[in-house]
Amino acid sequence: MMTKRWPTIFLLWLAGVLAAAQLGKMAALMPAIRADLDLTLAGAGLMVSLIEAGGASLGAIAGILAARFSARAVLATGTVLVAAAGLAAAAAPDATLLYLARLVESIGYLMVVIAAPSLIAMAAGRDSAAALALWSTFVPVGIAGGTILSGLAASLIDWRLILVFWALAVLVTLPRTFRLPAMAEHRQTGFAVPPPAIWALALGFGFYTTLEVGVLGMLPAYLSEAWGFSIASAGVVTGVTSAATIAGSFAAARLIGTGEGASRPLVLVAVGLALPAALFFAGFPNGELATRLSGTIVAAAVIAANAVSGLVAAIAFARLPVLLRRSGAALSLVTASNGVFAQFGAAGSLIGPPLVGYVASRWGWSVVAPVVAGLSLISLAGFALGERLAHAAGDGVSRSDARAGSGSRGR
Template sequence: MMTGRWPTILLLWFAGVLAAAQLGKMAALIPAIRADLGLSLTSAGLMVSLIEAGGASLGAVAGILAARFSGRAVLAFGAILVATAGIAAALAPDATLLYAARLIESIGYLMVVIAAPSLIAMTAGRDSGAALALWSTFVPIGIASGTILSGVAASWVDWRLMLVFWALAMLTTLPGTLRLPAMAEHRQTGFAVPPLAIWALALGFGFYTTLEVGVLGMLPAYLSDAWGLSIGTAGVMTGIASAATIAGSFAAARLIGNGDDAQRPLALVAIGLVVPAALFFVGFPGEGLASALSGSAVAAAVIAANAVSGLVAAVAFARLPMLLRRSGAALSLITASNGVFAQFGAAGSLIGPPLVGYVASRWGWSTVAPVVAGLSILSLAGFAFGERLAARR
């Protein structure tokens, strides 16, 4: 049952969705941007991935620094920074300034994804499991929204106008953010570092994002190159696979249980990693199995794998405040902890696609499955180690 906290929770989630839409918008608009500014394919790929640069390089430090300020102020300033950078990108006369705007946008994005889940954890109370499971869907929903809306609009309006649209959309969260009800901000007066349990949990999450984003990032090329699907069909299949993770996230919200039960969340993570790892051996089959499959069957296996893997992200975000409490740490460390999560998650997102691309180009697409299985084992080990460290306080 929804309580009076949910309007606030939904506002914070929506801010995250709009921030994540900034990832999807650029991917959809890149063909038009390349035509206007003469970017190479490599340069275009860098333009898309740059929004993760802030998190991958500064996530932990930014979280520790942000903990000294009001979460609402960090969220509002992050939204303003994203919007300002978006407008600057729309006005950029060349690629250099567009890259600079994208880097600034990455800092704003980082501020939003650190502050919003921290505020959700502070305000959700007994609804924290469901609220943080909802938060875990902000990336797939945001990417899908940014990609689909920008892709449809790109044939009707100039790409610069679409950048302005997304900048203004981000600003729509400001009135609600500034009117957020008073809540315990739990600000740090010093520079405190999260306990080791949080770092282990974040490491497990980082390995998960490496395999998840790696597969999704290279899936259109795989379905097109290896199975002959059209670019449009491969793109639709990838969008469905990304959105399918939402099913696992909402299942986790109902199954995760209370914060004192460590075994159930760990079991859900194991299911969310082991089952998809097995399905990926069908999704990226060897020569013997490949002859019996079609491109549609392979895509279906990857979509099913992603639906189950949504369990992992939901449990990761839900367990973060629980592990802080079990470690004996103060809730004031939630913002710094979200910074650590942002750094490992962003690093995985940056590493994943080139890693999968390198493995496939060197040894063939069928080797992606064992690589994913290895990353799944490392991810599960990180989650298990985090739970063990929290229990040893």
């Protein structure tokens, strides 16, 4: 049943979606931008990935710093930065200024993805798992929307006008951000670091984003080069593949439950990593198998793999506040913890595409499948370690509380 808190949750999710659309817009517009500004292929790749630079380099520090301020103020400031940088990019006369605008955009994007899930966690209450599962879809939804809409518009209007559109679109949520209902924000008065369980969980999430974004980032090139897809068809398949993640995220919201135990979440993560890893052997077939499969079957396998893998991101975000509680950490560390998540996720997004591209150019596209399987195992280990560390920390807190209680009774 929809509660009064869900309009606020949807507003915060939309802020994330519009920020993530800035990831997809540049990829779709890059052919036109390259032609206008004479960018090399390597320079174009850097332009697309630069929006993750802020998170990859400053995510944890930014989260710790942001925890000292109002999350609403951080969200509003980030939104304005993304919009201002988008307008500056549209007016940039050369590649240098476009790179600078993209860097500023990355700082705004980082502020949004740190503050919005923190506010969702505060607003959601007992719906926290479902709300954070919804939040986990903001990147695939944003990338799909940014890529598809920008690609369609690029054949009709100049790329600079499209950048103006996305800059203004980001501001849609700003008035409502200032009118968010009052929430008990937990701010840090000092500089505190999240507990080890959060870092381990973020490590598992980082390896997941490495394989996820790596495959998505190189999928158009793979489908065109290995299976003869047109650029337009490969782009549509990639957009559908990205959006398919939503299915797994909503399944996670229904399956994860409301308990604190680790068994069910770890089982779901294992399914969300193992089944896609197996499907990728059909998506990136080797030898004789490749001769028996068509491009349509390969695309379907990759789409199905992505749909199931949506379980992982949803559970990662849903378990973050749970592991904080089980570790005995203060709720004020939610924002700092989201900064750690942003850093590992952004680092994975930066590393993934060039890693997959290097593997494919060195050993062939079929080797991508075993690499994804290896990354999946490391990711699962990170999730399991996070749960184990939280459990151990919780036992330590319980023993300390018990000793304190015995001491007070003795006096």
